[in-house]
Amino acid sequence: MEYQEIVYEVKDNTAVITLNRPEKMNAWTLQMDAEYRLAMEDARTREEVRVIVVTGTGRGFCSGADMGLLATAQDGSLGMTEEDFKGTDAAPGVEVRSDFKKPYTFPVSVNKPIIAAINGYAMGLGLVHALFCDIRIASDQAKLSTLFGRRGLIGEHGIAWILPRVVGLGHALDLMLTGRTIDAQEALRLGLVSQVVPHDQLMESTLDYAKQIATSVSPRSAGVIKRQVWEATLTDLSTAVDLANKEMFQSFQCSDFAEALMAFIERRPAVFSGK
Numbered sequence: 001m002e003y004q005e006i007v008y009e010v011k012d013n014t015a016v017i018t019l020n021r022p023e024k025m026n027a028w029t030l031q032m033d034a035e036y037r038l039a040m041e042d043a044r045t046r047e048e049v050r051v052i053v054v055t056g057t058g059r060g061f062c063s064g065a066d067m068g069l070l071a072t073a074q075d076g077s078l079g080m081t082e083e084d085f086k087g088t089d090a091a092p093g094v095e096v097r098s099d100f101k102k103p104y105t106f107p108v109s110v111n112k113p114i115i116a117a118i119n120g121y122a123m124g125l126g127l128v129h130a131l132f133c134d135i136r137i138a139s140d141q142a143k144l145s146t147l148f149g150r151r152g153l154i155g156e157h158g159i160a161w162i163l164p165r166v167v168g169l170g171h172a173l174d175l176m177l178t179g180r181t182i183d184a185q186e187a188l189r190l191g192l193v194s195q196v197v198p199h200d201q202l203m204e205s206t207l208d209y210a211k212q213i214a215t216s217v218s219p220r221s222a223g224v225i226k227r228q229v230w231e232a233t234l235t236d237l238s239t240a241v242d243l244a245n246k247e248m249f250q251s252f253q254c255s256d257f258a259e260a261l262m263a264f265i266e267r268r269p270a271v272f273s274g275k
Contacts, residue, residue: 005032007057008039013050013214014207015043018057025060027067028125037106044110047274050214050222052110053206054133055117062126064147099234104157107132108230111223113213117206118142118193123181124151131162134226136192137206138184139199144192150179165233167191218256219274 007018017039019026026032043049056062100108104125107114116122116133124147130136138144146163148155155163155176164172167190175182184196197205213222224247232240251257255275263270 003035003039005029006035006039008035008042010043010046010049011207012211013048014210015039015046015049015052016207017043017052017054019055019060019062020057022056022058022060024066025058025063025121026056026126027060027063027065028129029066029068033103040107040110044112050112050219050274051210052112052114053117053210054114054129055119055203055206057119059120060126061116061118061120061122061142062129063121064124064126097231097234100230102158104128105132111226112219113210113222113226115206115210117202118144118184119199119202123147124153125157128157128159128162131159131166135194135209137195137197137202137209138187138193139202140184140196141199142184142187142193142196143181144184144187145179145181146176147179149177216269218254218260218270218272220254220256220272221251224251 003020005019005021007016007020009016009018017036019032019036021027021029021032040052043052096109100106107129113135114133116130116136118130118136118138120139120142122130122142122144124145127144127146130144146155146159148159160172160176163175166172167175171190174180182190182192184193187193188196195205195209228240228243228247231243235243256270256272259272260270
């Protein structure tokens with residue numbers, strides 16, 4: 001399809017999804033939502049894509065839901081009901097627990113690492129999107145806020161579940177109850193992002209990081225590890241260990257494990273097929 005509110009590119013083994021409404025600091029619309037899902041699904045199904053990067057153009061990563069969208073939600077003209085927020089088949093044909101099929105949790109169901117390159121303002125729903133990526137790298141000009149309470153709203157779309165798991169209960173309550181805006185360095189101190197880089201080096205650094213994963217890690221292993229970590233947030237230790245034992249046995253039968261052993265013996269980089 002022809003994208004209007006995002007830019008979608010595949011470079012080598014990395015898919016880059018760029019939110020592209022710079023005049024609105026990439027505020028989220030229904031059109032952007034549909035395009036984002038389609039791009040994610042395309043990246044998921046492309047064998048050559050091993051890592052996905054999400055970023056924005058201009059001064060915003062995503063400044064939250066478009067105010068026009070919020071206004072229509074308030075007056076009822078949007079035509080959406082509570083049922084519309086209960087779930088989505090984000091990855092048709094893929095077995096995914098229902099927790100990761102919600103409207104904004106679905107990136108967890110994508111079996112490839114997703115990196116948020118936070119180039120500017122990540123506010124409200126924009127912060128939710130960043131949180132449901134697997135890794136967050138921020139520009140030193142990035143600003144982040146939950147924002148919801150300052151809009152007369154509540155902790156939407158699972159942020160009350162994910163934020164405490166990322167930064168801890170106390171920090172999550174602080175950020176959500178005050179709705180204050182934090183800079184990149186405070187986000188790094190809280191563990192909300194894993195790296196802060198100079199603004200003009202953000203995409204270069206993020207793509208280099210993505211390349212490291214794409215070229216040195218088995219894509220099969222990356223997908224399984226992502227699923228293990230996310231599912232472990234919803235299970236007990238015994239279940240996590242049982243799953244690991246099952247997955248380890250299956251890994252022993254895979255081509256990527258054989259390739260890794262041969263590469264070690266031959267003292268060369270492994271060339272993984274994902275099988």
